[in-house]
Amino acid sequence: MYPSQLLWKKTAARLPLEVPFPTVRGHPGQPSKDRTRMRMSQYFLPTMKENPAEAQIVSHRLMLRAGLVRQTSSGIYAWLPLGFRVLKNIERIVRQEQDASGAQEVLMPTIQSADLWRESGRYDAYGAEMLRIKDRHDREMLYGPTNEEMITVLFRDGVKSYRDLPRNLYHIQWKFRDEVRPRFGVMRAREFMMKDAYSFHSSFESLEQTYRVMYETYSRIFTRLGLQFRAVAADTGAIGGSGSHEFHVLADSGEDALAYCPTSDFAANVELAEALAPTTPRAVPTETMRNVDTPKQTTCEDVAALLGLPLQHTVKLIALMANDKLNIVLLRGDHSLNEVKVGKLESLADFRFAREDEIRAFFNCPPGFLGAVGIDRAQVRVIADRTVASMSDFVMGANIAKFHTAGINWDRDLPEPDVVADVRNVVTGDASPDGKGTLEICRGIEVGHIFQLRTKYSEALKATYLDENGKAQVMEMGCYGIGVSRIVAAAIEQNFDERGISIPAGMAPFQVAIAPIGIKKSEAVRNAAEQLYAELTAAGIEVLLDDRDERPGVMFADLELIGIPHRIVIGDRGLKEGNVEYQGRKDAQAQSVALQDVSKLVQSKL
């Protein structure tokens, strides 16, 4: 017990009724007058001129420089007033749209018990990403990386009848995943803010219906946030289940590659996007097979350049180990391996790349010159990408150091592949899988993901209800996540310039900034600024008044760095004519506006 508590216990009974403090009146009452003046002279806003050395990407640099966050440990951040305002603005829009979609907000704990996760079988499966902790009684606990188990148990215990389904609950909460390597600031942090919604249903049709509603809700959320985004079909990954879409904020720095078709609705994560088989049949051989000298050429690019051939005539070999058996994957020289697709092939679920010693043991040849001609096919499985299977007269390593083989043809020079499959990443110009055009590739930052989980968790945790016939049925389940804190970084990646942040108004920490020049010296400027500040504030607008006695350059630089969408500059010079200056954060130039009109002008732009 703390001394203060002790003191309270001792004295509570003897406290006089007339305490020397304002009497606290119970509900109902008037809200306190807001003493938080949005004045920069009062604001905790540590901005920096120089870039912190650890920040690699632009959003991380700007978030640190603009005083939005500070790192406290690897992948763990404190949100400072300005950054917290942005976070709350995003949260507000997410919450409004979730509520409007019919979902109900709950708050679940950050700390969960290990037993809960043992029940679903994920305690061991989740691995080192889960932060495991013990309480004073040595009970095993964990800091929640996600809440499927917890919510499923809430439904299992709370819902018994089909009449009580469907329901959709969501919460906005801090989560923790002990990433091997946190990076990019709050983009890939260990602790992060997430909105998760979970829906439960008595039929798949009901799940699909809610899934569609959530898809639309997400589209509305990201639209309201003012972000350029794209929804794509997604791999379901480790979470399991069937139908799934990811929502990506489009940005060149994005970690995910997205394939989309500009002339149709097709859009998918490259991980998932199907590379169609070539439509033209394999050409008849025209060349004879021969070895060529490639003394230093260990890559397809180098070999093609040396031989004066297009890269599309080369084939690369990738050696994979799965269940202690060697698998050879053949890809066209300009293509890259899609590990997700490979993992879906029979008996390749747990594949890894072969080590160099394993490669040398089988091929008797260093990597860089590996080929599939003349190998002992009894010992390996040869998996050819669809494209490779249709090639003829191609070039591949000779299995002799410093040599490649040209003019190779299937059947004639080596047996047909054991497996022909789609194992490559699609590239720009590939035919769209829906047959309605060709694919483009762009990069995105995943900020939302919706899944049809079906019965994966409800089955494991025995979440059942009684149907119309009084028969126990397993609930259908969906889950829908949004990376709230990541959106701050993603929005900045998409909206910045050389002067700083220029995020959309919907999430900006303040809508309007007033920059009075010479506020100490000029009473006219001071009065005009205060009046305008009061006027805009009264209109319900969040205004930041830069009342610091700073030079204009300093004020402008700070306001542009932190990304206030609208700025009003008040100076003696313009005020003599009754004018002030307005400039939008993304405008090239300022415009002169009459002082009495500026409030209206700004409000028309909000």
Next chain:
RNA sequence: CAGCGUGUAGCGCAGCCUGGUAGCGCACUACCUUGGGGUGGUAGGGGUCGGAGGUUCGAAUCCUCUCACGCUGACCA
């Protein structure tokens, strides 16, 4: 987890090789100056040199261990 790198004032860095007074720029404080794009000046404050141990008369500097942070890779609802 592997490989590499960095830890010196709030931020960016020098000093370390060759041991001997802890420095520079920005930021901060006071005053003057300036007043529409990070003004100019004067005077200041601030550092267990990541930590522990060792070598030495003496360690930011040399040695050993350790911790933290970062980069690349693998990993990643």
